[in-house]
Each structure stands twice: as structure tokens, then as C-alpha cells.
Amino acid sequence: MNHEEIKRYFETNPPPLEVELTPWAKITNTQVFLKSCYTTIRNFNGPVDRCPAWWHLRDFYILMKKTAQQAAVEKIEETPFEEIPNQASSEPETAA
Template identity: 55%
Template sequence: MTVEEIKRYFTGNPPPKEVNWKPYAKITDAERFLAHAFVLIENHKGKQDDCPAWWRLKEFYQFMKSFNKNSENNER
């Protein structure tokens, strides 16, 4: 999985504005969250796998994919 793949996913499947991600993490503007994560990853000087923003972005991506999959199953 790459940053570009995640960008393409969210371009085609934009998240809702607000996301209750974790008990301790509520995202109030998902587009700003994503834009900020992409900037932090782009400006990271080390290996991408060592970037905390990359970890959060991957985790958010996986959460949204499973959330969207569950939503589709509930509609059937």
C-alpha cells in the first residue's frame, strides 16, 4: 500500500466530515485530517515506515475501508 493508493481511495470514497474513529479520537474535519497527514508524510525526512503520520493514515484508511464495507453489508 502506498500514499498514492490511499489518496486514490479517498478521492473515490470521501469520508464523512466527522468520524468517531476511536474512543479517544474524534475527527471533526476528515478532509483536513487527510490533507495534514499527506503533508506530514511528504515532509518526513526519514523512511516512510518510521513516520507517525503514515501509521495514523494507514490505520484510518483500514478503519474507513472496514466501516464502508460494513455499511454496504447493512444496506443489503
Template identity: 60%
Template sequence: MSINTLKKTIPKTTKIPDTIPPAPCPMTPDEIKRYFEATPPPAEVDWKPWAKITDSKVFLKSCYSTIHHYKGDLEMCPAWWHLKDFYMLVRRASQQPKEEDQTQQP
């Protein structure tokens, strides 16, 4: 098989997603917003090894605004992925001390 034949059979553009979107969240952006209004997150959050949120209010405001103006499918919106990840992290962190206290009691 010649190179010209191979070039014709290989598509010129192959779209491979940079990231795989996380699983769907059972909550909506508005529900998460109401949660954070009722129980504000810490001002600073060490999110990932390469990401530290220094002002969670600004971070959340940015996520809400981007989600509101996003024109495509919500599940494909990076700001929605970030909001869900942040929500899960904060919820997990807020539940850890309670779980540790329960395990230490006889």
C-alpha cells in the same frame, strides 16, 4: 555484587519505542490519497475512544503533508500510521452496511 558493579553493567540509555508501528500496508500513500479523492470520507469520524476527527479533509491534508516531508523510513512515520488506520476504519465502515443487508436477506 556491589551497586557500582551493577551500574557499570546496566546501559545508561535504553531506548524502548513508545509505540509499535502497525504492519506494512499493501497500498502507498498516493494510492490512499487517490482512493479518498474518488470516495471522500465522512466529514466527522469517531476514530478512537479518545480521538474524534471533526474535519477529515484537514486531517488528511495534514497526513499527506507530514508524510511528504518525513525524512526517515516511511514505515516509521506516525502520520503514515494514522493515514493507514484511518483508511482501514473508513473502508470497514463503508463495507458494513452492505454486509448487514446481505445477511438479512433470505
């Protein structure tokens, strides 16, 4: 995945305004962070894999994807099962 693909991902899935990238690195404005990474990568002379901004962008992307997957799993786990209408109950009915 290259930085243009990551850029398209964040255009369709904007991250929250503030993100804790690591315990010692908190991003207070993700849009400014992303713009800075894109500009630095574009202006970097040399292989992109040597650009520090590329590694920051990649780490941020991985964190956001992982967070989105965890949120989806938690949502599924929190969703209660509902009875399907018109399905017979497993409990025997008693006559009154």
C-alpha cells in the same frame, strides 16, 4: 499500499466530515486530517514506515474500508426478498 494509493482512494470515496477514529480520538474535519497526513508524510525525512502520520493515515483508511464493508452488508441484510414475477407460488391455489 502506499500513501498515494490511499490518497487516490479518498479522492474517489470521500469520507464523512466527522469520524471517531478511536474512543479517545475524534476527527472533526476529515479533509483537514487527510491533508495534514499527506503533507507530513511528504515532508518526513526517513523511512515512511517510521512516520507517525503514515500510521494515522493507514489506521483511518482501514477504518473507512471496514465501515464501508459493514454498511454494504447491512444494506444487503435489510433488503427484503421480492417474489420473482411469473414464478409459480409455492402455496396451492384453492378453487372458489
